[in-house]
Amino acid sequence: MKLLEGKKALIFGIANKNSIAWGIAQTFHEHGAEIGFSYGIPQLERRVRPLAAQIDVEFIEMCDVSSDEEIADLFQKAAGHFGEIDILVHSIGFAPREELAGRYVDTSREGFKIALDISAYSLVALAKAAQPLMPNGGSIVSMTYYGSEKVVPHYNVMGVAKAALEASTRYLAADLGPDNIRVNAISAGPIKTLAAAGVGGFRKMLGYTAERAPLRRNVNQKEVGRTALWLCSDLGSGVTGEVVYVDAGYHILGMPEPPEKWG
Ligand code: NAD
Ligand code: 0WE
Numbered sequence: 001m002k003l004l005e006g007k008k009a010l011i012f013g014i015a016n017k018n019s020i021a022w023g024i025a026q027t028f029h030e031h032g033a034e035i036g037f038s039y040g041i042p043q044l045e046r047r048v049r050p051l052a053a054q055i056d057v058e059f060i061e062m063c064d065v066s067s068d069e070e071i072a073d074l075f076q077k078a079a080g081h082f083g084e085i086d087i088l089v090h091s092i093g094f095a096p097r098e099e100l101a102g103r104y105v106d107t108s109r110e111g112f113k114i115a116l117d118i119s120a121y122s123l124v125a126l127a128k129a130a131q132p133l134m135p136n137g138g139s140i141v142s143m144t145y146y147g148s149e150k151v152v153p154h155y156n157v158m159g160v161a162k163a164a165l166e167a168s169t170r171y172l173a174a175d176l177g178p179d180n181i182r183v184n185a186i187s188a189g190p191i192k193t194l195a196a197a198g199v200g201g202f203r204k205m206l207g208y209t210a211e212r213a214p215l216r217r218n219v220n221q222k223e224v225g226r227t228a229l230w231l232c233s234d235l236g237s238g239v240t241g242e243v244v245y246v247d248a249g250y251h252i253l254g255m256p257e258p259p260e261k262w263g
Contacts, residue, residue, distance in 0.1 A: 003233035004033035008082045012038045012065070012126065013091030013143075016047045018193045020143055021091035023221025024228045028087070029055035031229060036082065038063045038074055040092065065092060065122035066114075075129040085133045087232045090126055090142035093195060094118040095158050100199060104156040115157045120164035127172050127183065137180025139232040142169065143224075144185045144243060146251050154199070166243055173241030182240035184231050189219045189247035212256035214249030 009028050013021040014037055025035055036059030039048045045062065052060050059081045063074040078085065095115035099107055123142050130140065147155035148162030166185055173183040190209055196202050210218045227246045230236050245251050 002030075002032040003229060003235065004028055004031040004087075006032070007086040007232075008034045008036070008084065009087035009089065009232070010036045010038065010059075010078055010082070010085050010130070011089040011091070012063070013089070014039055014048055014051065015044055015194045017051060018221070019091065020188060020191060020193060020221050020224050021089060022051060023223075023225040024089055024091065024141075025051075025055060025057075025225075027222065027225030027229050028232070031233070033087070034082075036060070036078060036085075040064055065125065066118050068125065071125050071129055075133065079133055082133070084135060085130065086136075086138050088126060088130045088138065088140045089228065089232075090123050090140070092118065092122060093143070093158065093161070095156070095161065097198060099157045100154050102154075102156075104159075107157045112157055112160075115161045116164055119158065119161035120168060123165055123168050124172065127176065127181075131176065131179065131181065134179070134181050138182070139236065140172070140176075140181065140183045141228050141231050142185045144187045146187055146189075146245075146247065148187075149251075154201075169243065170241045177240055182231075182236065184236070184239060184241070185243045186224055186227055186231070187243050187245045187247060187251070188224050189213065189250055191219065191221060191224075193221075209248070209250050212250065212253065213247065214252065217248055219246050219248050 011021050011025050035057045037052055037057050038061050061074055061077055063070045096111045099111040127140055144162045144165055147159035148166055169183050169185045190205050206218055224246050227244055
């Protein structure tokens, strides 16, 4: 059964074929959604266009979400192209590279501002801009990570930004619920993407979580896509303000068992 037949989805945060947003886009396409893409920087256009062509995406626009003006322009174009939309996917995160090494206590004021602006405030700005395009309700989904709740070495200011993103999910859900707009976040386990590739020791982190997670493996972009699918389809109609984990169960552990059992 196709779950998104007749629905229109605007997806932010595709950089290349490894992006979580691309896993979501492919799943939505398989389920009959009409899709639009927005990407963050001009250099990504040549990567994003061929992907868009694979799933019949016609609306492809650049938008730097740190700019109110670019967001306004983007939504004006989206209103022209789609009229109304049903789904908004926020799959964007960024902190200056130097903030993701060393200690959190050394975070700069500017690094903090940039990380929180691009990774958390942008969800608020996009939700506000999307609301007029969702007169019959809708579903908004963003991407988060467990480093918002527990200390993950070097995740640093991104952990604080994700905590703000998750809290924003609840406040937005309360504000937009009366308009039948649902707002949820997916907390994914570590996945090798462009954003992750820039992180020292990421391969070791993948190994560490795969050895300990209840499912004894990592998750992939398609598994995140299928959770976004139920959240954004009628299957998720009663769910809002929630953080849903797609992490092979890693977050439930209090004392992760080492791979070779103790005693
Ligand atoms: P990715 O690099 O493919 O996607 C990140 C996207 O953010 C890119 O498309 C980039 O262009 C965009 N972006 C950055 N600054 C922007 C700006 N100013 N304006 C517009 N777009 C901007 O990597 P990904 O891993 O797919 O990341 C997607 C989301 O998933 C992020 O929120 C990330 O924090 C989250 N996440 C990733 C993992 C992981 O391990 N990869 C785990 C959990 C959550
Ligand atoms: O949210 C993320 C990635 C966030 C990210 C990554 C980069 C690298 C390149 C944000 N900004 C930048 N800026 C850059 O210049 N993840 C959940 C993946 C991730 O990133 C980590 C992790 C995990 C997991 C960083 C340190 C420790 C763990």
